[in-house]
Amino acid sequence: MKLVFLHSSDTHGFLMPTDYQVSGDYTAPIGLSRVSSVVKSERKKYGADKVVVTDAGDCLQGSPLASYAHSTGDMTDLDTFTQAYNKINYDARCLGNHDFNFGQDYLAYYVDNNKASIINDNIFDAETDVPAFGKEFQIIEKSGVKIGFLGITTQYIPHWESEDHIKGLAFKSAYDQIKKYAKILRPQVDILAVIYHGGFESDPQTGEATEPHRGENEGYKILTEIPEVDVFLTGHQHRRLNDVVNNTAIVQPGYRGEAVAKVEVELDDQTKKIVSMSTSLIDTKDYEPDPEIVDLVSDLDKRTQTWLYQPIATLDEPAPIENAMKGRLEGAPFINLLQQMQLWFTNADVSATAVMSEKAKGFDKKVTLRDVILNYPYANQLCRVKLTGKELKEIIEHSVSFLKEDETGKITFLDRWIKPKPQLYHFDVFYPVKYEADISKPVGERITELTLNGEEIDDSKTYHLAVNNYRAMGGGFYPEYSMDKIEFTLDKDYVQMFTEYLTSGEVKVDQTKNYRFY
Incomplete structure (x- = not known):
């Protein structure tokens, strides 16, 4: 039996196939509309009940369209923006650090109107010590296989974000939280997947440090010290990464929707135990933009282009x-x-x-x-x-x-x-x-x-x-x-x-x- 994970991250509000460098140019090899076409193609290929789709955040900020949607002060524009992501029909998501850039009210509207489960294991209400957004875990079933999701975001947000945007929030170590929840969730599922808006502080293969180990990225420590994790779906660093290390599939799909990361998991039909895993990156430039998303966003995009002039x-x-x-x-x-x-x-x-x-x-x-x-x-x-x-x-x-x-x-x-x-x-x-x-x-x-x-x-x-x-x-x-x-x-x-x-x-x-x- 085969299950397929498809993963996006760091789309940064690039919904249409344009980087807005040149007005009227919609040929850029990026965008959520191309991501959507990849997902639809893969669901058609394998069957919807064999495909799991996830996202690791940084959606609300980054593109001119995202800036314009925020600038209008009209939640109808944020709703259009949110509905574009809902068109993907994600199974589970986590938040990114840039999703806090416009404040908690803006973020809360986006979270509340998101159809997919937002998984959050390390951003807590400072007073009550419960998740400030979303839920701590999610279990779904695909083709009789139980898949558990944990979701985490880089704990380094307080080092970057203005105080009023994170007031009342406590940010905990991704490693500490996954270590805690993996032991609870792994016995309940056939596959444990972690969605992480964070990356690797050391080379996944060699262990050589690639940046100071200060907690911004804790992926290598999670990879090497938490064996319960089967599928590790990462982001934040804007890297193109796919590998299988320590019996864990690890992927990261670049940014702006340039690629969709893919993990293929072979399981024993009877025991549901993992037999093998492989990873790859699907370049979205090879797929036409999804007309559903283009139609939904077209008015917002036109107003963005006028605004930019x-x-x-x-x-x-x-x-x-x-x-x-x-x-x-x-x-x-x-x-x-x-x-x-x-x-x-x-x-x-x-x-x-x-x-x-x-x-x-x-x-x-x-x-x-x-x-x-x-x-x-x-x-x-x-x-x-x-x-x-x-x-x-x-x-x-x-x-x-x-x-x-x-x-x-x-x-x-x-x-x-x-x-x-x-x-x-x-x-x-x-x-x-x-x-x-x-x-x-x-x-x-x-x-x-x-x-x-x-x-x-x-x-x-x-x-x-x-x-x-x-x-x-x-x-x-x-x-x-x-x-x-x-x-x-x-x-x-x-x-x-x-x-x-x-x-x-x-x-x-x-x-x-x-x-x-x-």
């Missing part, structure tokens, strides 16, 4: 970034403009930012909402952080630790920040400090020049740094950031800030380059 400002001169990689290494007018804006809102001494999109092109003279969202797609907020000069230098040293000199002498990034998942949104650059780094020197000793307004940074002096809340609350494994150093957080997102700043009448794009790596 809205001009918000006209600059005296453009603020381009030639390409993301070159901008990180050499600087660019757009990066400077973003830093200037952060300083304008916070009155800080120094600003820090990363290039947030690999497709960032910066701004022409005419700036639209589309330009802002495509260059800065995250729902971050801006903070001001209080640091000593010594702490600021250590933060900058951490950033330049991302860099290496290749065999040709060219400065580039260490492989671990590019593979298995590109993470260059963690690489911050700083402004208006002038700094240089000698990449041939040991990590932690690379900064050879660091001045602000012509004066060297003083280790004992206090400085104020403008940086987004994701970084200020610990995202990216930087040293020295902590909650107690945050002086304030602005109640504005980056679309609001760009709109306000670019229409302030005070904008002159700084074209100079203030840092150098050699």
